[in-house]
Amino acid sequence: MNTELSQVQLRELLDAARNIQPWMTRIRHRLHQVPEPAFREFETVGFVAAELTELDAALVRRVGDTGIVAELDSRLPGPVVALRADMDALAVEEKTGAAYASRHPGWAHSCGHDGHMACLLGACRVLREIGLPAGKVRLLFQPAEEQGNGAKLMIEQGALEPLPAAIFSLHGWPGLDVGTIASRGGTVMAASDVWAVRLVGRGGHGARPQEANSPILGLPGLIEALADMTGDELVVSPCVVEAGQAPNVIPDAAVVRGTMRTLSPEGRTRALEEMARVVARACGPLGLTHQITLDQHTPPVANDAALHERLVGTARGMGLDFALLSGPSMGSEDFGFYLEKCPGVMFRLGVGKTCPSLHNSAFDFCDEALPAGAAMLAAMALEALRSS
Amino acid sequence: MNTELSQVQLRELLDAARNIQPWMTRIRHRLHQVPEPAFREFETVGFVAAELTELDAALVRRVGDTGIVAELDSRLPGPVVALRADMDALAVEEKTGAAYASRHPGWAHSCGHDGHMACLLGACRVLREIGLPAGKVRLLFQPAEEQGNGAKLMIEQGALEPLPAAIFSLHGWPGLDVGTIASRGGTVMAASDVWAVRLVGRGGHGARPQEANSPILGLPGLIEALADMTGDELVVSPCVVEAGQAPNVIPDAAVVRGTMRTLSPEGRTRALEEMARVVARACGPLGLTHQITLDQHTPPVANDAALHERLVGTARGMGLDFALLSGPSMGSEDFGFYLEKCPGVMFRLGVGKTCPSLHNSAFDFCDEALPAGAAMLAAMALEALRSS
Numbered sequence A, B: 001m002n003t004e005l006s007q008v009q010l011r012e013l014l015d016a017a018r019n020i021q022p023w024m025t026r027i028r029h030r031l032h033q034v035p036e037p038a039f040r041e042f043e044t045v046g047f048v049a050a051e052l053t054e055l056d057a058a059l060v061r062r063v064g065d066t067g068i069v070a071e072l073d074s075r076l077p078g079p080v081v082a083l084r085a086d087m088d089a090l091a092v093e094e095k096t097g098a099a100y101a102s103r104h105p106g107w108a109h110s111c112g113h114d115g116h117m118a119c120l121l122g123a124c125r126v127l128r129e130i131g132l133p134a135g136k137v138r139l140l141f142q143p144a145e146e147q148g149n150g151a152k153l154m155i156e157q158g159a160l161e162p163l164p165a166a167i168f169s170l171h172g173w174p175g176l177d178v179g180t181i182a183s184r185g186g187t188v189m190a191a192s193d194v195w196a197v198r199l200v201g202r203g204g205h206g207a208r209p210q211e212a213n214s215p216i217l218g219l220p221g222l223i224e225a226l227a228d229m230t231g232d233e234l235v236v237s238p239c240v241v242e243a244g245q246a247p248n249v250i251p252d253a254a255v256v257r258g259t260m261r262t263l264s265p266e267g268r269t270r271a272l273e274e275m276a277r278v279v280a281r282a283c284g285p286l287g288l289t290h291q292i293t294l295d296q297h298t299p300p301v302a303n304d305a306a307l308h309e310r311l312v313g314t315a316r317g318m319g320l321d322f323a324l325l326s327g328p329s330m331g332s333e334d335f336g337f338y339l340e341k342c343p344g345v346m347f348r349l350g351v352g353k354t355c356p357s358l359h360n361s362a363f364d365f366c367d368e369a370l371p372a373g374a375a376m377l378a379a380m381a382l383e384a385l386r387s388s
Helices: A007-019 A021-032 A042-054 A113-130 A150-156 A215-227 A265-286 A305-317 A335-339 A367-387 B007-019 B021-032 B042-054 B113-130 B150-156 B215-227 B265-286 B305-317 B335-339 B367-387
Strands: A058-063 A067-073 A080-086 A136-142 A166-173 A181-183 A186-189 A191-200 A234-243 A253-262 A289-298 A301-303 A322-324 A344-350 B058-063 B067-073 B080-086 B136-142 B166-173 B181-183 B186-189 B191-200 B234-243 B253-262 B289-298 B301-303 B322-324 B344-350
Touching (some): A007 A113, A007 A305, A021 A042, A021 A113, A021 A367, A042 A058, A042 A067, A042 A113, A042 A136, A067 A113, A080 A367, A113 A136, A113 A166, A113 A367, A150 A335, A166 A367, A181 A305, A191 A215, A191 A265, A215 A234, A215 A253, A215 B234, A234 A265, A234 B215, A253 A265, A265 A289, A301 A335, A301 A344, A305 A344, A305 A367, A335 A344, A344 A367, B007 B113, B007 B305, B007 B367, B021 B042, B021 B367, B042 B058, B042 B067, B042 B113, B042 B136, B067 B113, B067 B150, B080 B113, B080 B367, B113 B136, B113 B166, B136 B150, B150 B335, B166 B335, B166 B367, B181 B305, B191 B215, B191 B265, B215 B253, B215 B265, B234 B265, B253 B265, B265 B289, B301 B305, B301 B335, B301 B344, B305 B322, B305 B344
Parallel strands (some): A080 A166, A166 A344, A181 A322, B080 B136, B080 B166, B166 B344, B181 B322
Antiparallel strands (some): A058 A067, A067 A136, A181 A344, A186 A301, A191 A289, A234 A253, A234 B234, B058 B067, B067 B136, B181 B344, B186 B301, B191 B253, B191 B289, B234 B253
C-alpha cells in the first residue's frame, strides 16, 4: 500500500471523524440555512471563522470580502499542505423539505457546499485532536466556485503563498453510494469557457424585412454549427440567445452565448480555432459580421497521478469503497486554478445512489457521508506532511 | 369632379390654411419639443386642449388619461364627421439638429405625430373661420398609435358615439414631394398581429447537452420556417428571440416573437393556419412542445372607395398633386379600428422626397406640408357634412 499511514491509523482516523458526525451535522444544517451568492458569503464565513477560532486554527489571510485562509500549525519545520472547501450557494428555490432548509428565499445549497465546509471543519477538528507531525495544514474557505472563479481570486491574493506541497478538495457526488470515494489520475473535470457570438446585420421595420439584413436570420446556421461542434472530448453548448426588444423592429444585432468544455489546453486551442471557422462559415454568406468573445476561463481539474495513487490506497486502507472513474466529467470546477500551481487531487464523495442530481432543487448533502469526507481530507493532509 | 366644394372654394380653403402656416408651425415646434410615450402624452394633450379651447372647440370627452374628443358645432341639425390625429412619440434619441428638438431625452416625434396634431388644429381653425354648413366636426386626439392601439381605447370609451358619417386622418410621408397627397381605395395599410412562439424542451447543465432536450436547438428550424412564410401579401417577421439566462444552463424554454402583416381577414386566417402548421412541423420531430400566442391585433386600414374618389377630386381641385398608390403598405396603423366602425379615408401627405424615413432619428415633419394637410382635412370634413 502506497500510503504513509497504516491501515490501523487510517481506521482510527475514520473513527475519530465518525465520533464528530453529530457536530459536523449541526454545522452543515446551520450553514444549509444561510445559502449566499458568490462573493457575498458573509453569514457563512462569519460562522466558519468562529468555528475555526474554536478549533485553534489561526486566521492568516482574508481574501476579498468573504474568503479566508486559516492554518493549523505544528510549530515544527515542514511543508504546508492545503485543504480547500467552497462556500457559495445557488440561485435555486430549495425543495428538499428539510427542517433546516434555506431561510434565504431563492437561494439554496443545491451543490452541497455546506457539506464541503462541514467536511473541512471536521478534518480540521480531527487533525487538531491527532496533532500534526510537522509543518502546517492550510485551510482554504473560498467564495464563488459556481460563478466568478473565486479560486482565482484566492490565488491572486496569496492563498497559495508559500506554495503548499499538495492541495486536496472533495465534491459530494450523487449516484455513488454514501461514503464511496471516486476519482482518477489526470483530468477529472473539463476546462470551461463562456463564449459569446455577436452577429451584426442591419435592422429595420418588421413590416419590411426585405429592406433589412436581419441578424435573426443568421441564428439558425450559427446555432446549428456551434452545437454540431460537440464531440467526444468537446462540448459546445448554446445556452442563451438574445435578439431584439420590440416585436415590430428587426434588431441590428443578435447574440448567442454558451459554455465550451475541453479536456486539455491543446484541445481548447483546437476548439477555439474550429469555432472561429464555423462561425465565419455560418455568417459570411449572409453578409452578417460577427464577433466572438471569451470570458470566465476555468482550467481543467488535472489530478496528480502519484497523489491519486495514494488517494486510492488511503480510501481502501480506511475501508471505504473506491471507484475509479473511467473518464473525466465535462463539468468544471475552479479547483483547477490551484492545480495549475501545485500538485493535488480533487475526489468525489458519494452522497447516495438515489440522491437528486447536483443543482437540483431537491438535492441535499448526505450527513452520513461527512465522516468519510472529513477523514479522507485529514488523512491526505497527514500523509502529504509525512512524505514531503 | 365628384366634390361638393367648387374648385374656387377649395383653393380659398387652401389659402386660408396657408395663412395660418406660421401659427401651425409654432404649434408643431412646441409639440415637437415634448415627445411623450404612449398613454403618457400629458404635456402634449394639455397644450392641445388649451389650443382647442382658444378655437371654441368644445371638449366633449376624455379617453383614458390623455385622449380627448372635441367638437366644432354648427348648432344646425346634421351629421357628425370625425377627423383624427395621433399624439404619441417614439423611444428614439432625436438627431435632427433642429432648434426645437426634443427636450425629453430618449424620446422623439420621429413618426411626425407633431405634424399630424398641427394639421388637425389647423383644420379646426380653418373650419371655425369658414363655418360649418350643418352638423358637427368631431376632433379626435388619440394616444398610443405606435404601441397599445389607442384607437381601440378611443372607440371603447365612446369617441365614435354617436357614429360619424365619415372619418379622416392623414400621415406624413417621406419619399413624396412636399404637399403631395397619396392614397388608394381599399386596403392601404396591412393588418398587424404580434405573435409569439414558445418552445418547451427539457433544460439541463450546459456541460451535458446529451441529457437535455434543448429548446435552443429548435430555434433554427422555427426561425427559418416562420421567415419563409413571407410572400407577396404576407409578412412574418421574427424580431425578438429570447432563451436562457446563464451561459452554462440549458433553458427549458425559448421564445421567438415578431410581427405578422396581412391584407384581409381571410388572408390573416390563412396565415395563422399556416403558422400553426409550419411551427408544428419544425418542433414536432425534435420532441419539443410549442405554444403560439397572438397579441395586439390591429385591423387593416381599408379606405372607403367612394370617399377615396372624393379625396382624389378634392386634392386635385385644390391644385395639389395626387399620387395613386399601386398597392397597400405592409405597415400598420390603428386607424383601421375606426374604419371598422364607419367609412373613411387615411391619406398620405408628402413631407419631401429626400426626407429621412419614418422612425429614423433624423426624421422631422416638414412645416411646408402643414397647409396642404390642414386644408385637406377641413375640406374632406366640409364635403362629408354637405353630402350626408
